[in-house]
Amino acid sequence: MANETDIKEELLKQMEKNSNRTSDANIKSPQQIIVRDARRVKRLKWIAIFSWLLVAICFIATAFLEWARDSGVLIDIERAWLSSLVIILRAMFVIAIILTISLYIRSRTLTIRQIHIRLANIEELLKKMSQDK
Numbered sequence: 001m002a003n004e005t006d007i008k009e010e011l012l013k014q015m016e017k018n019s020n021r022t023s024d025a026n027i028k029s030p031q032q033i034i035v036r037d038a039r040r041v042k043r044l045k046w047i048a049i050f051s052w053l054l055v056a057i058c059f060i061a062t063a064f065l066e067w068a069r070d071s072g073v074l075i076d077i078e079r080a081w082l083s084s085l086v087i088i089l090r091a092m093f094v095i096a097i098i099l100t101i102s103l104y105i106r107s108r109t110l111t112i113r114q115i116h117i118r119l120a121n122i123e124e125l126l127k128k129m130s131q132d133k
Contacts, residue, residue, distance in 0.1 A: 037106070
């Protein structure tokens with residue numbers, strides 16, 4: 001029984017020693033990660049917006065060509081454009097959906113990392129307060 005308490009106390013001492021070793025590099029690193037992730041999320045947001053704009057443009061062009069085909073005004077090359085535009089529209093739609101899901105996941109990850117850093121700062125402040133007493 002005495003060995004177990006000695007082991008516990010030794011482990012607690014080691015944990016306290018390790019927790020007091022916070023250097024400036026460790027403190028700056030999370031902020032750098034947050035800044036990097038924020039830039040990624042911002043870049044991904046603009047790429048997703050641009051892809052949805054391309055989907056809208058392709059959809060409008062396809063609707064216009066379909067209307068022209070139904071009215072019988074299209075020539076052969078425009079029919080080829082219509083078939084390729086439909087394929088491009090489907091591909092752009094899938095890409096836009098994937099980018100939107102990726103943006104959602106990245107923004108949630110960024111939020112979780114920000115919360116984690118704030119909790120670590122609070123934990124560090126509480127340790128300092130308990131040592132001061």
